[in-house]
Amino acid sequence: xxxxxxxxxxxxxxxxxxxxxxxxxxxxxxxxxxxxxxxxxxxxxxxxxxxxxxxxxxxxxxxxxxxxxxxxxxxxxxxxxxxxxxxxxxxxxxxxxxxxxxxxxxxxxxxxxxxxxxxxxxxxxxxxxxxxxxxxxxxxxxxxxxxxxxxxxxxxxxxxxxxxxxxxxxxxxxxxxxxxxxxxxxxxxxxxxxxxxxxxxxxxxxxxxxxxxxxxxxxxxxxxxxxxxxxxxxxxxxxxxxxxxxxxxxxxxxxxxxxxxxxxxxxxxxxxxxxxxxxxxxxxxxxxxxxxxxxxxxxxxxxxxxxxxxxxxxxxxxxxxxxxxxxxxxxxxxxxxxxxxxxxxxxxxxxxxxxxxxxxxxxxxxxxxxxxxxxxxxxxxxxxxxxxxxxxxxxxxxxxxxxxxxxxxxxxxxxxxxxxxxxxxxxxxxxxxxxxxxxxxxxxxxxxxxxxxxxxxxxxxxxxxxxxxxxxxxxxxxxxxxxxxxxxxxxxxxxxxxxxxxxxxxxxxxxxxxxxxxxxxxxxxxxxxxxxxxxxxxxxxxxxxxxxx
Amino acid sequence: xxxxxxxxxxxxxxxxxxxxxxxxxxxxxxxxxxxxxxxxxxxxxxxxxxxxxxxxxxxxxxxxxxxxxxxxxxxxxxxxxxxxxxxxxxxxxxxxxxxxxxxxxxxxxxxxxxxxxxxxxxxxxxxxxxxxxxxxxxxxxxxxxxxxxxxxxxxxxxxxxxxxxxxxxxxxxxxxxxxxxxxxxxxxxxxxxxxxxxxxxxxxxxxxxxxxxxxxxxxxxxxxxxxxxxxxxxxxxxxxxxxxxxxxxxxxxxxxxxxxxxxxxxxxxxxxxxxxxxxxxxxxxxxxxxxx
Numbered sequence: 104x105x106x107x108x109x110x111x112x113x114x115x116x117x118x119x120x121x122x123x124x125x126x127x128x129x130x131x132x133x134x135x136x137x138x139x140x141x142x143x144x145x146x147x148x149x150x151x152x153x154x155x156x157x158x159x160x161x162x163x164x165x166x167x168x169x170x171x172x173x174x175x176x177x178x179x180x181x182x183x184x185x186x187x188x189x190x191x192x193x194x195x196x197x198x199x200x201x202x203x204x205x206x207x208x209x210x211x212x213x214x215x216x217x218x219x220x221x222x223x224x225x226x227x228x229x230x231x232x233x234x235x236x237x238x239x240x241x242x243x244x245x246x247x248x249x250x251x252x253x254x255x256x257x258x259x260x261x262x263x264x265x266x267x268x269x270x271x272x273x274x275x276x277x278x279x280x281x282x283x284x285x286x287x288x289x290x291x292x293x294x295x296x297x298x299x300x301x302x303x304x305x306x307x308x309x310x311x312x313x314x315x316x317x318x319x320x321x322x323x324x325x326x327x328x329x330x331x332x333x334x335x336x337x338x339x340x341x342x343x344x345x346x347x348x349x350x351x352x353x354x355x356x357x358x359x360x361x362x363x364x365x366x367x368x369x370x371x372x373x374x375x376x377x378x379x380x381x382x383x384x385x386x387x388x389x390x391x392x393x394x395x396x397x398x399x400x401x402x403x404x405x406x407x408x409x410x411x412x413x414x415x416x417x418x419x420x421x422x423x424x425x426x427x428x429x430x431x432x433x434x435x436x437x438x439x440x441x442x443x444x445x446x447x448x449x450x451x452x453x454x455x456x457x458x459x460x461x462x463x464x465x466x467x468x469x470x471x472x473x474x475x476x477x478x479x480x481x482x483x484x485x486x487x488x489x490x491x492x493x494x495x496x497x498x499x500x501x502x503x504x505x506x507x508x509x510x511x512x513x514x515x516x517x518x519x520x521x522x523x524x525x526x527x528x529x530x531x532x533x534x535x536x537x538x539x540x541x542x543x544x545x546x547x548x549x550x551x552x553x554x555x556x557x558x559x560x561x562x563x564x565x566x567x568x569x570x571x572x573x574x575x576x577x578x579x580x581x582x583x584x585x586x587x588x589x590x591x592x593x594x595x596x597x598x599x600x601x602x603x604x605x606x607x608x609x610x611x612x613x614x615x616x617x618x619x620x621x622x623x624x625x626x627x628x629x630x631x632x633x634x635x636x637x638x639x640x641x642x643x644x645x646x647x648x649x650x651x652x
Numbered sequence: 653x654x655x656x657x658x659x660x661x662x663x664x665x666x667x668x669x670x671x672x673x674x675x676x677x678x679x680x681x682x683x684x685x686x687x688x689x690x691x692x693x694x695x696x697x698x699x700x701x702x703x704x705x706x707x708x709x710x711x712x713x714x715x716x717x718x719x720x721x722x723x724x725x726x727x728x729x730x731x732x733x734x735x736x737x738x739x740x741x742x743x744x745x746x747x748x749x750x751x752x753x754x755x756x757x758x759x760x761x762x763x764x765x766x767x768x769x770x771x772x773x774x775x776x777x778x779x780x781x782x783x784x785x786x787x788x789x790x791x792x793x794x795x796x797x798x799x800x801x802x803x804x805x806x807x808x809x810x811x812x813x814x815x816x817x818x819x820x821x822x823x824x825x826x827x828x829x830x831x832x833x834x835x836x837x838x839x840x841x842x843x844x845x846x847x848x849x850x851x852x853x854x855x856x857x858x859x860x861x862x863x864x865x866x867x868x869x870x871x872x873x874x875x876x877x878x879x880x881x882x883x884x885x886x887x888x889x890x891x892x893x894x895x896x897x898x899x900x901x902x903x904x905x906x907x908x909x910x911x912x913x914x915x916x917x918x919x920x921x922x923x924x925x926x927x928x929x930x931x932x933x934x935x936x937x938x939x940x941x942x943x944x
Binding site: 162456623624625630632636637647649650651652 | 658661709798819821843844845846848849850855929930
């Protein structure tokens, strides 16, 4: 008879731990023993989760894993959010990986595209974040998880600091299914500031010889915001934020939305919008939000990750940010994405390419990046039931049928009509629709946000309200109307544009009360990083690459 | 706290317009005259109808001045034959008419595409500046952008009577990348922006006495500083040159072996380095004990 003690999975874990023998003292492993230990705890055919988040990387463990060879370790089913490091790519080059399921490969996008071309990238699917975490609980439950934490205590409890990110979503399914959790930590201490992962869920800990790789991803230097971006921000503020009274929202990480954040205390204040919009945020601690927070615009901010340099500021403003009792910043990507899915009025972000139907993507033949979190927020949550003003107003505009929800989330794409190097943003067909990419992805085109989910596109030309369009042809005409001098835009018909403008589906800056001549960087609450430090009363410590003083 | 127009973000013509009395600027050899570089044309490189420098006459606080502003967006404000000739002519006119001359600098020095012509032009402009100084006609350089004053223009700026700087402004001979290339990344990391500004930025230059005023990055503040200096001049004599040489020798002896720019600040009497780093130009000027 099978009992809890003889269940095969549990027995298998016990055998793996047995094999470790004296390589570990209790839970603790010396850095030199890590490659040997990895060989003993991982078996061919395992689902292996290697923690690679948007910002935080279990880089020491990844590097040790990459020192092994195919004869040591093979037929691994790798699951991870972000393929970020050269060590990740090395595993594929060595032929150790049987299948990979992931979300995002930003920094290694070109390397991944090369692996695909060389047929060395056996991908299951590219996921959105919550989709992948959900599968950790269903059919992609890790046997072994290699994770990263800031500190461990002598019992093996873990402190994740500001960048909690994906860790709980990896540890829980692994630990509760007789899997093995192995954490690299920056340091082992006697007492942790707070316990994020209990020792009971951790099997091994190594004090890494160098601190984990942590990328500052969300710092946008106000000095790089252009007048055109200020114009777009003014148009968005009047034509969308003000119109729908957007109270809860997520901002992407581009310069367009940074411009909006920096306009709140100046232009927004002048429009009398304080207290009416932008109160509740699901967003990382963006340095460009400091002036709005200091001006009293923001009630709360929940984050999926941290941002380098914002530690002291967020601790001081624990009335706005979620923090531990000691003031240390707290984030959680799975819960943040869930919040961004169900609990916000608006998602607004940018994209590299938008096709004539409003589909967007950042993937091309030579650069396979994947998704990340935008699709979880940039979509219609049809499981939503609670009403807000913005949700109902946007819903009414979309003219819901008898079988549709009454409300709609605002999903806004904010893009300049051309990217750097005069590459048009608007295209007839996405590069992502390229047959070789579709083939590698089992017939799926990697679309970031589907046109059906998008309610508005904002460009320097104006706003296209896609939700108010009544046909596919109308939606295409609305997109052409704001696509400027791109090939897509040049195909617009004057009569159609005028008709759409008359019905308010297309709005030019002057239609929403914005004078383009007024759009200037001088409207921003500050024009440089040093200004953000001053707004923070010296509590913001920008990363060195942004400091010129 | 609301935003204002920053001087370093303006174009050359906007800077002049913001600095001088309203509608008082009359441009000389304006773009319609199409004085362009023959060398760039030969190389198939785009030319500019002002060759990267705007010159003319204006009034500042009711007083007549000659004024020039370099266009950093055009080949980094680098000096070619035409560009240099315009500057030489302007300073010669200033000397002839006994009218002060203000130069808003934004240049990496000589334009490599026309090296010899540019070198000669800068030398001729320096000579014209010395003519002004011999006649006690004030010459003032304004350095307010990160392109700054480098190479031959860095030297030229120090030939003027006075230099007005902002914290964004940089002044030097060799640029950071060149120094790194010759001395190595260990000696000078050009990607370390804090280091670059602490060695060549406005604050340090003011502290060492190379800049005569350190002001806010706004046209108003720069105008006030220039207006105060318009009535003053310092003629060059053998004694003044020798005195300056002694000062520089003393500085080299004092700081020549120092690798840490903070040590220079400390030695010059700056107590709170972090606070002084974060301070604006005028705040810094108020807290720093300035020396030679």
